[in-house]
Amino acid sequence: xxxxxxxxxxxxxxxxxxxxxxxxxxxxxxxxxxxxxxxxxxxxxxxxxxxxxxxxxxxxxxxxxxxxxxxxxxxxxxxxxxxxxxxxxxxxxxxxxxxxxxxxxxxxxxxxxxxxxxxxxxxxxxxxxxxxxxxxxxxxxxxxxxxxxxxxxxxxxxxxxxxxxxxxxxxxxxxxx
Numbered sequence: 001x002x003x004x005x006x007x008x009x010x011x012x013x014x015x016x017x018x019x020x021x022x023x024x025x026x027x028x029x030x031x032x033x034x035x036x037x038x039x040x041x042x043x044x045x046x047x048x049x050x051x052x053x054x055x056x057x058x059x060x061x062x063x064x065x066x067x068x069x070x071x072x073x074x075x076x077x078x079x080x081x082x083x084x085x086x087x088x089x090x091x092x093x094x095x096x097x098x099x100x101x102x103x104x105x106x107x108x109x110x111x112x113x114x115x116x117x118x119x120x121x122x123x124x125x126x127x128x129x130x131x132x133x134x135x136x137x138x139x140x141x142x143x144x145x146x147x148x149x150x151x152x153x154x155x156x157x158x159x160x161x162x163x164x165x166x167x168x169x170x171x172x173x174x175x176x177x
Contacts, residue, residue: 008039014103014147015047015096017071020137021078030125041107041133043100050094064088075141084144091140093148099136101177102153105170106132106162132160 010026012019029037047053058067068088075083093099107129126134135156139145145152154164170176 105176
């Protein structure tokens with residue numbers, strides 16, 4: 001990072017609807033000030049245990065289905081995103097932790113230039129890591145897929161041509177932690 005750049009530390013959880021909705025702001029920031037800023041992504045476990053956060057935390061407000069209604073109501077105010085009608089009803093990721101670990105492994109591979117497609121992706125202008133993070137959010141919020149499952153995450157990574165063996169090694173050796 002050059003001394004003229006502004007460092008932005010961005011903290012989010014992939015299962016947080018507000019992070020999903022606000023991605024457009026990050027994209028605008030990068031588009032308008034990309035050469036002047038450097039975004040550092042960090043994951044926090046707001047949804048580290050959804051049974052506690054939603055199952056127990058929303059027990060008096062309808063539990064998971066009630067939280068799903070809340071997420072749909074919030075999402076309805078933002079036309080740039082899609083929220084699946086059955087969000088948090090049938091598919092209930094147990095935790096965001098696996099996903100964060102997986103994303104961190106890909107971020108490390110990208111930083112070490114060990115990805116075959118490292119650099120910016122053609123369509124979005126995002127790094128491979130950023131594109132994967134966005135696709136993971138879409139997989140949950142739009143497509144209602146269980147992103148707490150490693151098989152789901154590997155399937156999404158495969159769509160981007162990411163090396164499963166290298167990702168698995170970063171997870172297995174503790175580097176992604």
